[in-house]
Amino acid sequence: MxxxxxxxxxxxxxxxxxxxxxxxxxxxxxGLSVVMADGQSxxxxxxxxxxxxxxxxxxxxxxxxxxxAAARAASDSLFTERGGKVSSTLNILSVDKQTNTLVIxxxxxxxxxxxxxxxxxxxxxxxxxxxxxxxTRPIISExxxxxxxxxxxxxxxxxxxxxRTGESLDIASCLQELLEEENPTPExxxxxxxxxxxxxxxxxxxxDVTVVxxxxxGSTGNLTxxxxxxLPLDS
Amino acid sequence: MxxxxxxxxxxxxxxxxxxxxxxxxxxxxxGLSVVMADGQSxxxxxxxxxxxxxxxxxxxxxxxxxxxAAARAASDSLFTERGGKVSSTLNILSVDKQTNTLVIxxxxxxxxxxxxxxxxxxxxxxxxxxxxxxxTRPIISExxxxxxxxxxxxxxxxxxxxxRTGESLDIASCLQELLEEENPTPExxxxxxxxxxxxxxxxxxxxDVTVVxxxxxGSTGNLTxxxxxxLPLDS
Numbered sequence: 001m002x003x004x005x006x007x008x009x010x011x012x013x014x015x016x017x018x019x020x021x022x023x024x025x026x027x028x029x030x031g032l033s034v035v036m037a038d039g040q041s042x043x044x045x046x047x048x049x050x051x052x053x054x055x056x057x058x059x060x061x062x063x064x065x066x067x068x069a070a071a072r073a074a075s076d077s078l079f080t081e082r083g084g085k086v087s088s089t090l091n092i093l094s095v096d097k098q099t100n101t102l103v104i105x106x107x108x109x110x111x112x113x114x115x116x117x118x119x120x121x122x123x124x125x126x127x128x129x130x131x132x133x134x135x136t137r138p139i140i141s142e143x144x145x146x147x148x149x150x151x152x153x154x155x156x157x158x159x160x161x162x163x164r165t166g167e168s169l170d171i172a173s174c175l176q177e178l179l180e181e182e183n184p185t186p187e188x189x190x191x192x193x194x195x196x197x198x199x200x201x202x203x204x205x206x207x208d209v210t211v212v213x214x215x216x217x218g219s220t221g222n223l224t225x226x227x228x229x230x231l232p233l234d235s
Numbered sequence: 236m237x238x239x240x241x242x243x244x245x246x247x248x249x250x251x252x253x254x255x256x257x258x259x260x261x262x263x264x265x266g267l268s269v270v271m272a273d274g275q276s277x278x279x280x281x282x283x284x285x286x287x288x289x290x291x292x293x294x295x296x297x298x299x300x301x302x303x304a305a306a307r308a309a310s311d312s313l314f315t316e317r318g319g320k321v322s323s324t325l326n327i328l329s330v331d332k333q334t335n336t337l338v339i340x341x342x343x344x345x346x347x348x349x350x351x352x353x354x355x356x357x358x359x360x361x362x363x364x365x366x367x368x369x370x371t372r373p374i375i376s377e378x379x380x381x382x383x384x385x386x387x388x389x390x391x392x393x394x395x396x397x398x399r400t401g402e403s404l405d406i407a408s409c410l411q412e413l414l415e416e417e418n419p420t421p422e423x424x425x426x427x428x429x430x431x432x433x434x435x436x437x438x439x440x441x442x443d444v445t446v447v448x449x450x451x452x453g454s455t456g457n458l459t460x461x462x463x464x465x466l467p468l469d470s
């Protein structure tokens with residue numbers, strides 16, 4: 001089997017910084033984790049918050065700390081630093097090679113979509129962002145890594161796309177349509193969802209939008225690991 | 236302008252772990268850094284060393300520490316931890332949006348290739364790996380970010396490819412040939428160099444091989460940031 005991950009992100013129209021932060025890191029016992037945070041409000045302040053949360057989680061994951069404990073620590077850390085006045089959403093998507101599972105950690109009111117082949121499940125159990133209270137716990141789901149598994153994680157910019165004109169995106173239906181195509185790449189899914197959101201916002205996103213798509217596919221027989229980044233310098 | 240980065244890596248034949256570690260992180264003042272380390276020997280021990288070095292550098296870069304200071308700190312840290320008995324190479328490739336430059340930091344006897352359009356420069360000033368001595372300093376080069384700039388960073392697995400049969404790869408000539416093609420993507424360059432190395436090693440790499448390629452291209456007008464990862468689960 002092979003895991004492919006794609007991240008596509010745009011910032012809110014006319015802001016200096018995206019308040020969303022995403023990093024992908026290797027896990028010390030094999031596999032990798034995608035960590036996404038969306039800091040409260042937008043611009044530089046939001047970036048500071050989401051960076052703090054992501055850094056904290058990454059540092060702990062690198063030491064072998066479990067995802068749930070890392071999320072709780074990030075919440076306590078932000079709560080301590082800012083006295084409960086500032087929140088951030090947090091999602092961790094981990095491919096754990098020790099347990100051969102996908103671990104989905106949510107501290108985010110926005111749902112996570114999970115698809116096994118073309119059947120879509122919405123993970124939307126009530127979940128709080130980190131930083132506002134002591135003892136904020138994440139919602140954790142763990143699923144065996146099997147061929148055909150797809151997970152889609154996004155920041156609330158995707159949920160609120162179109163709000164300027166009272167429209168909104170039915171993200172699960174869009175994903176369903178995409179999955180009915182011939183084995184779409186995660187890049188295609190992430191770009192398409194982002195494009196739909198930006199179009200609903202008439203090309204001027206009302207919020208930072210980040211979409212993370214993970215797919216488990218059959219082995220290609222090629223053992224090369226690959227990573228790539230595309231960074232527009234005026235973004 | 237737009238920056239595109241591709242990383243391709245394979246591990247040494249019949250080892251459990253690659254001793255090479257690469258991570259890409261956002262810089263707090265804009266831009267990003269690619270951090271690559273190759274720990275002494277191979278397998279689990281080498282992975283432990285390269286992970287330690289990369290984590291140290293990433294944590295410091297995230298706090299806004301300059302690349303050179305982060306490299307020196309990583310060296311001192313490994314020296315202190317292992318008493319100068321263990322070394323690791325270290326390369327940092329940073330796109331610094333504050334200065335609009337590409338900053339190339341080398342603690343690696345292996346050279347870095349730099350191309351401005353099709354003219355290739357080999358950065359091979361004598362450089363020591365980190366961890367063996369107190370006061371190990373990196374070699375730093377800083378170049379303006381301009382369209383057509385290409386940087387290629389690699390671990391010594393690329394340099395030693397073919398050593399089993401007394402052959403070797405003329406990496407600069409291979410890069411020259413690739414650049415003479417119509418505007419190759421960094422993914423194509425990284426995959427081609429890796430493929431040449433693995434072929435010289437008859438499909439059984441004599442060492443971990445990592446290739447990082449960064450290209451600066453014209454703006455596409457699209458402000459989406461993208462990141463993607465491909466992870467074969469049995470690698």
